[in-house]
Amino acid sequence: MDMPRKHDTTKRTKKRTPPVRASRKGKSIRKKPALSGVAPIPRIPPWNIRISRFNPLLDFHPRTHDYTISPREGESLLDLLLRIKHTQDGSLTFRGSCGYGGCGTCGIKVHGKPLLACVTQVTDVVDARGGLDIQPLHDTIIKDLVVDEQEFFQKLLTVKPWIVPRKNDERRMHRMGINDVQKMGKTPQCILCGICDASAENQKKGDIGPSAFVKAYRYIHDIRDGNRGRLASLRGAFPISYSLSAANECPREIGPGDRIRELEGEMKKGMEKRTAPMESDKNNQTKRIR
Amino acid sequence: MRSISHDILIIGAGLAGQRAAIEARQLGMNVGIVSKVHPVRSHSVAAAGGINAAIGKGDDWKAHFRDTVYGSDFLGDQDAIEFLCKDAPRRIMEMESWGVVFSRTPKGDIAQRPFGGQKIPRTCYASDRTGHMLLHTTYDQLMKVHPIIYPEYYALSLIIEGGRCHGAVLWDIEKGGLVTARASATLLATGGYGRAFSVTSNARICTGDGLALAFNAGLPLEDMEMVQFHPSGMYGKGFLVSEASRGEGAFLLNGKDERFMKKYAPQTMELASRDVIARAIETEILQGRGAGKKKDHVWLDLRHLGEKTIEERIPEIRKTVHEQLGIDCTKERIPILPTAHYSMGGIPTDTRTRVVVDERNTPVPGLFAAGEVACVSVHGANRLGGNSLLETLVFGRIAGMEMSEYVRGIKTKTPIDTKRFTDHADQRIQLLLQNIKGEKSHAVHEELQHTMMEDCGIFRHRAGLSRALRTQKELEKKSLSLHVEDKSPCFNTNLLEALETQNMVAYARAIIESALARTESRGSHYRTDYPQRDDARWMKHTMAVRNGNGTRIFYKPVVVNGYAPEARHY
Numbered sequence: 001m002d003m004p005r006k007h008d009t010t011k012r013t014k015k016r017t018p019p020v021r022a023s024r025k026g027k028s029i030r031k032k033p034a035l036s037g038v039a040p041i042p043r044i045p046p047w048n049i050r051i052s053r054f055n056p057l058l059d060f061h062p063r064t065h066d067y068t069i070s071p072r073e074g075e076s077l078l079d080l081l082l083r084i085k086h087t088q089d090g091s092l093t094f095r096g097s098c099g100y101g102g103c104g105t106c107g108i109k110v111h112g113k114p115l116l117a118c119v120t121q122v123t124d125v126v127d128a129r130g131g132l133d134i135q136p137l138h139d140t141i142i143k144d145l146v147v148d149e150q151e152f153f154q155k156l157l158t159v160k161p162w163i164v165p166r167k168n169d170e171r172r173m174h175r176m177g178i179n180d181v182q183k184m185g186k187t188p189q190c191i192l193c194g195i196c197d198a199s200a201e202n203q204k205k206g207d208i209g210p211s212a213f214v215k216a217y218r219y220i221h222d223i224r225d226g227n228r229g230r231l232a233s234l235r236g237a238f239p240i241s242y243s244l245s246a247a248n249e250c251p252r253e254i255g256p257g258d259r260i261r262e263l264e265g266e267m268k269k270g271m272e273k274r275t276a277p278m279e280s281d282k283n284n285q286t287k288r289i290r
Numbered sequence: 291m292r293s294i295s296h297d298i299l300i301i302g303a304g305l306a307g308q309r310a311a312i313e314a315r316q317l318g319m320n321v322g323i324v325s326k327v328h329p330v331r332s333h334s335v336a337a338a339g340g341i342n343a344a345i346g347k348g349d350d351w352k353a354h355f356r357d358t359v360y361g362s363d364f365l366g367d368q369d370a371i372e373f374l375c376k377d378a379p380r381r382i383m384e385m386e387s388w389g390v391v392f393s394r395t396p397k398g399d400i401a402q403r404p405f406g407g408q409k410i411p412r413t414c415y416a417s418d419r420t421g422h423m424l425l426h427t428t429y430d431q432l433m434k435v436h437p438i439i440y441p442e443y444y445a446l447s448l449i450i451e452g453g454r455c456h457g458a459v460l461w462d463i464e465k466g467g468l469v470t471a472r473a474s475a476t477l478l479a480t481g482g483y484g485r486a487f488s489v490t491s492n493a494r495i496c497t498g499d500g501l502a503l504a505f506n507a508g509l510p511l512e513d514m515e516m517v518q519f520h521p522s523g524m525y526g527k528g529f530l531v532s533e534a535s536r537g538e539g540a541f542l543l544n545g546k547d548e549r550f551m552k553k554y555a556p557q558t559m560e561l562a563s564r565d566v567i568a569r570a571i572e573t574e575i576l577q578g579r580g581a582g583k584k585k586d587h588v589w590l591d592l593r594h595l596g597e598k599t600i601e602e603r604i605p606e607i608r609k610t611v612h613e614q615l616g617i618d619c620t621k622e623r624i625p626i627l628p629t630a631h632y633s634m635g636g637i638p639t640d641t642r643t644r645v646v647v648d649e650r651n652t653p654v655p656g657l658f659a660a661g662e663v664a665c666v667s668v669h670g671a672n673r674l675g676g677n678s679l680l681e682t683l684v685f686g687r688i689a690g691m692e693m694s695e696y697v698r699g700i701k702t703k704t705p706i707d708t709k710r711f712t713d714h715a716d717q718r719i720q721l722l723l724q725n726i727k728g729e730k731s732h733a734v735h736e737e738l739q740h741t742m743m744e745d746c747g748i749f750r751h752r753a754g755l756s757r758a759l760r761t762q763k764e765l766e767k768k769s770l771s772l773h774v775e776d777k778s779p780c781f782n783t784n785l786l787e788a789l790e791t792q793n794m795v796a797y798a799r800a801i802i803e804s805a806l807a808r809t810e811s812r813g814s815h816y817r818t819d820y821p822q823r824d825d826a827r828w829m830k831h832t833m834a835v836r837n838g839n840g841t842r843i844f845y846k847p848v849v850v851n852g853y854a855p856e857a858r859h860y
Contacts, residue, residue, distance in 0.1 A: 056780050076614075086732045090775030090784045095327075098493040100529050100610050102422065103331045119613045142464055143781040149328060149441075162430040163389035173345075173386055175398030181391060188391045188416075188423060192330050215430075222389055 045130040047071050047122070049084065051092065052135045053144050062141060065089075077117035077125070077134075078106050081145075094145035101251055104193030108145050109135040114198040116251045137198045152194050155209050159216040159234070166226035180223045186254045187218035196256040199249035200242040208237045210247040210256035217259045220266075231267055238264055291712060292462070292469045296322035296438070297697045299457055299473030301445045302500060303329035305421070305679065306661030306686035307479035308428045313690025315435035319697060322471065324460060326495060326786070328441040330429050333481055333493045334682065337421025338532035338606060339405060340413035341385075341683075342676035343378035346402050349410050351375040358677060359853045361407040361563045362634075362670025363813035363823065365513070365831070367849040370641045370666040374677070374684050381683045382414055390427045392416050393603075403537045403603075405675045407563035407860070413676040418534045418606045421679060443469065444786060445499065446715040448476065448507045448657070451706050455657035458503070459708070459715040463786065466779025468715055470708050474700050475656050475693035478503065478637060478645075479686070482662040486794045486801070487630035487747070488739035491523055491530035500663040502793030504637045505800060509647060509654065510835040512665040512846070513635035514797070515805035515815045518673055519748050521567035523629025525587045527614050530631070531607055531624060533675040535592055536560040538603050542567070543589040543623065544574045545581040550588075555860035562860035565672040565814040568628040572748050582625065589623035596620075628748060634673055634814065635804070636665040638833065638846070643689040649833070649846040656696070660689040667831065670848075671813020721771070722788050728773035731788035738765055738795055746802055751818045755806045762798050769795045800834035803841045808832055825855045 046068050054062040067084050075083070078096045085092045094117075096106040101119040108117050110125050111133050126132050140148040196210035203209060208216075213234075220230050244257035298314050300307045303325035314321045323329065344354040354375040359366055386392060386400065393401045393415050405413040416423040442463040449456040455476050460469040480500030484492025505511055521542070522531040536542075542560050544550045554570040555562035562570075571588050580586050592600060592607075597620045600608055611619050637659040638646050643666075644653035661682045668681055738761075745758035769792045776784035810824040811817050830845040 055778055057778055074616075085784075086730070090730070091778065093776070093781055093783050097327060097331055097495045098333065098336055100614060102335045103327075103333070103493060105327065105331045143778075146781050153328070157433060162434040163387075165387055173383055173400060176394050177398050178394060178396070180398075181394060184391065188426075189419065190426070191335070191422065192426070219389070222391075224387070224389060 047126060047130045047132060049080070049132045049134065051084075051145070053092075054136075054141045056143060062136075071122075071130070073123065075122050077108070077110065077120045077122055080122050081117060081134075093143045102191065104191035107137040107193050107195050107198065109137060109198070114195045114249060116193055116195065119251060137194060149194065152197060152209065152211070155212050156192075156215055158208055159212050159219075160227070160230070161212075161215040161219065163219060163222065163225050164227040166224065174224050176223065183221040183223070184218050185221075185259070186252060187214050187221070187259060189252045190214045190218070190254055191252060193251060196247045196250050200247040200257075203242045207241055208234070210260060213237075213260045213263060214254055214256050217263055220263070231263070234263065235267065238267070240264075292467065293472065294322060294440075294469060295472040296320050297473065298322070298475045298477065298693050299324065299471050300477045300479060301325075301458060301503075302332075302477075302479035302481060302661070302663070303439070303441075304332035304479060304481055304661060304682065305334040305425055305428060306682035306689070307477065308425070308432050309683050309686030310477055310479065310660060310690040310693070311437045312428070312432055312435055313687050314694050315437050317691065317694040319694050321437040322440060322473065323437055324440045324443045324445060324458070324471065326442060326444045326463065326499070329432070329439065330426060331495075332425060333496050334425040334679070335422045336491070336493065336530065337424075337679050338418045338530065339534040339537065340403060340415035340420045340676045341382065341424070341679040342405070342408070342412050342674065343382040343414055343680065344375065344412060345379045345382060345400065345414070346410065346412065349412060351378070353410060354378065354408075354412060356853060357408045357412075358668065358674055359670075360858060361672055361674040362668075363565075363672055363858055364670065364825070364829065364850075364853075364855040365516070365667070365812060365848060366670030367641075367667050368851040368853060369849045370668045372851070373641055374668045374680060377684045378680055381680065381687070385424060385427065385683070388427050388431050390416060390423050392423075403534065404561060405537050406533055406561045406567070407558075407674045408676075413537065415534065417602070418532050418604045424679060424683075444789065445480075445503055446718065446789070447711055448503050449706070449708055449711045450507050450654070450657070454655045456706055456708075459711050461715070461719065461789075464781055466782065468712055468719070470712055472708070474697045474703065475658060477643075477689050477693060478657070478659040478663050479661045479689075480663045482633040483794065483797065484630045484632070485790075486738060486742050486798055487517070488736070488743040489523060489528040489627065490630040491520055491528055492630070497790040497794055498633065498663070498797060499790065499793050500659070501636060501797045501800075504645070504659075505797045505836060508836055509645065510638060510833040510844075511635060511797060511800045512638035512831050512833050513667060513671070513804070514633075514800040514834055515808055515832060516634035516669075516671050516813060517630060517746075517801070518564055518632040518634060518814050519568040519628040520631035521564055521571055521628055522590050522624075522626040523631075524611065524614055525625035525627050528629045529610060529614055530629065531590060531611065531626060532604065533564070534604050535590060535607055538599060539595055541591040541594070542571070543581070543591050544579040545585055545588075546579055548579075550574050550579070558860040563672055563674065564631075565816075566860055568748055568814075569816060571626075571628055587625045587627050590626045591623045592619045593621065593623070630743070632673055632678060633662060634665070634667065634669040634671065636663050638831070639664045639666055641666060641688075642692050643685050644692065649844065658689050658693055660685040665831075671815060718789075719785070722774045722785055723777055723779075725771055725773055728771040729768050731772045731774070731784075731791040734765055734768050734772065735787070735791045735794065737761070738791070738798060741765075742798060742801070746805055749816055749818050750805055752806070755802055758802045759799075759806065762795065762802055765795045766799070799841055803843060804832040804834050807843045823858075829855065
């Protein structure tokens with residue numbers, strides 16, 4: 001980021017609510033200044049945003065473009081990208097939808113680290129000189145920051161991510177204890193954003209990615225699933241070629257790497273999932289509804 | 291030009307579209323699903339609080355029916371509501387058997403929480419990410435039946451010839467270029483139009499494109515004036531703070547720290563219906579009892595619930611509020627404001643999801659609609675929380691079945707000339723791509739959003755609505771020649787924004803004119819110049835249809851079957 005620092009021409013907007021936020025790194029929930037009230041305009045240099053660009057019709061390789069923009073507190077990366085698109089360069093292309101980490105659309109790399117743009121505050125990732133380096137999530141680029149997701153979704157299918165009913169009767173409700181639900185951990189919360197897959201470097205073509213393992217974990221530990229061969233079918237996927245600690249990167253804190261390790265352990269123990277009786281397996285598995 | 295052909299074409303791959311696809315695939319149909327985003331990115335993920343079904347002890351569908359009709363301010367069609375409520379327990383059991391991880395009671399049954407406007411805890415939930423769980427589980431089931439999915443294709447127009455729908459003209463977003471999609475049956479499941487308002491809980495994709503497809507094809511739109519404002523949107527952001535918070539017992543406080551809902555809904559307090567609470571919040575602010583320095587919001591107080599309950603029942607609220615506002619809701623109050631959330635109105639359909647064109651329910655053969663884009667109408671003038679997810683599943687499934695039956699009934703396929711439609715779509719795209727002057731789409735979009743929010747928001751009156759109509763007419767002219775900076779055909783989101791803006795501006799006319807015509811206050815439609823509900827004159831659905839450059843308004847009777855209108859108090 002050695003480009004000369006230009007002075008921003010856009011007017012520095014007056015403080016809007018919600019105002020200044022201290023850096024919010026770390027897990028602990030910290031207090032921020034009261035929402036109402038006028039905060040002082042922060043004296044920070046304009047941000048220099050370096051964004052990787054690629055137009056399939058013009059470029060052979062991705063190139064970079066630098067944007068200078070006035071800082072705005074309380075802005076997410078997705079908001080920043082939108083602001084650049086709407087005020088400076090309409091052709092800048094990226095994905096983004098819900099804005100609060102629900103849909104998993106806006107995965108990008110910032111300073112080489114994969115993250116969701118909408119739940120990342122710019123002030124948390126911008127470096128001391130106001131520089132920011134934004135790249136697409138992985139190498140299969142369609143345009144600018146938009147990547148091809150086809151392979152990602154194709155990989156999910158390798159673990160057959162759907163329940164195989166044990167008793168095919170939709171009018172019955174399974175009884176599930178709280179422990180049964182907890183067996184799945186946070187895996188049902190996966191939003192398929194692909195951050196873990198992008199973090200797991202050295203992934204070979206054909207490897208089952210971390211998010212596919214998360215799906216597998218979710219159904220293996222679902223007591224309602226009737227596919228007993230699920231765990232065994234993953235045998236060929238081990239040992240894993242990519243770094244499991246890197247694969248732990250997850251905006252939902254599911255810990256895909258740890259889940260893969262658990263699956264490997266379970267397989268090694270030869271622990272078929274339904275050898276031990278479940279909490280709710282007391283002759284009363286289902287309850288008829290009307 | 292590329293062309294594709296399927297028995298059934300589904301436009302929109304949210305919960306309703308996916309559910310319909312599964313049903314149709316199971317019935318052996320050749321299904322193509324078109325969506326402008328990948329199916330799991332659909333906005334159904336954002337539904338948080340839950341899904342209603344009378345499966346609890348002491349509850350039955352009749353109670354659910356009465357609450358829904360009462361909540362709709364008697365504008366809902368009661369035959370449709372009856373069907374919805376009767377089918378609800380079956381759909382919940384189905385989703386459970388598909389693997390949705392519902393929250394459970396200590397006994398192991400599906401847990402239910404209280405929700406606004408309902409007398410009994412009836413809302414099944416998966417902590418506060420119910421929509422996400424339902425959508426992802428449904429997507430898994432969808433993968434099992436192998437439909438053909440076209441992710442990132444955008445529908446430009448419907449092919450309607452001889453009063454029959456034959457498919458749609460699509461734009462391939464990734465590669466650029468038009469695609470003719472032929473189908474015997476077409477389903478619109480494109481969702482709502484929250485993005486037409488400046489403060490909204492909706493995602494950027496919620497631009498109501500399906501409504502424009504129908505409106506531009508000369509089909510009517512029903513009850514467009516009925517726009518739901520959710521009481522609790524994050525102040526300054528608009529993101530949703532789920533109704534689950536109030537279901538679990540959160541308080542609403544004004545600037546004087548009073549639980550002001552006691553003035554507006556003494557019996558149900560924070561669990562009144564959404565229209566009532568949204569108006570109460572606005573009234574408090576307008577009368578100077580807002581919170582904060584500017585007195586322009588109110589508080590949602592969760593502190594008394596305790597960290598354990600919050601972490602267990604509504605963890606997403608805590609996470610999102612912290613991420614977006616930097617607030618810890620276990621220790622601080624959340625500043626909130628009403629936010630545009632849901633469109634009760636939409637494309638009129640009968641209870642079998644067939645799109646209809648007049649007061650006698652004459653269907654358009656081959657065209658179906660389900661989910662938020664449709665107006666069956668089960669929500670009438672105000673939707674109850676937890677009924678929208680239910681609607682997508684109940685009517686999504688019906689759409690799948692009806693379309694399959696319809697396709698089977700077709701003896702011969704009539705060859706039609708699609709050139710007229712593709713030429714028109716091509717012209718629209720080329721005009722935008724070749725234009726080197728004109729306004730930027732997002733400027734027009736923002737102006738529309740502000741107009742709609744200011745003059746067609748929670749409180750409406752004739753002067754404001756007339757002003758909105760004038761602005762809309764100007765914007766409609768501007769929207770014809772928007773300036774798209776990006777001239778590349780590939781993944782041109784700039785072009786997409788322009789197309790979406792054109793769509794929004796087009797059906798905004800229907801919203802404003804419908805609101806202008808309804809001279810009463812009912813549910814979410816509140817006219818300060820006509821503050822009373824008027825059953826004698828207005829127990830009818832508004833239908834707005836394009837008529838040359840103007841709009842023609844006509845009316846359709848409400849189906850009342852067993853529950854006559856009465857005064858509504860919470």
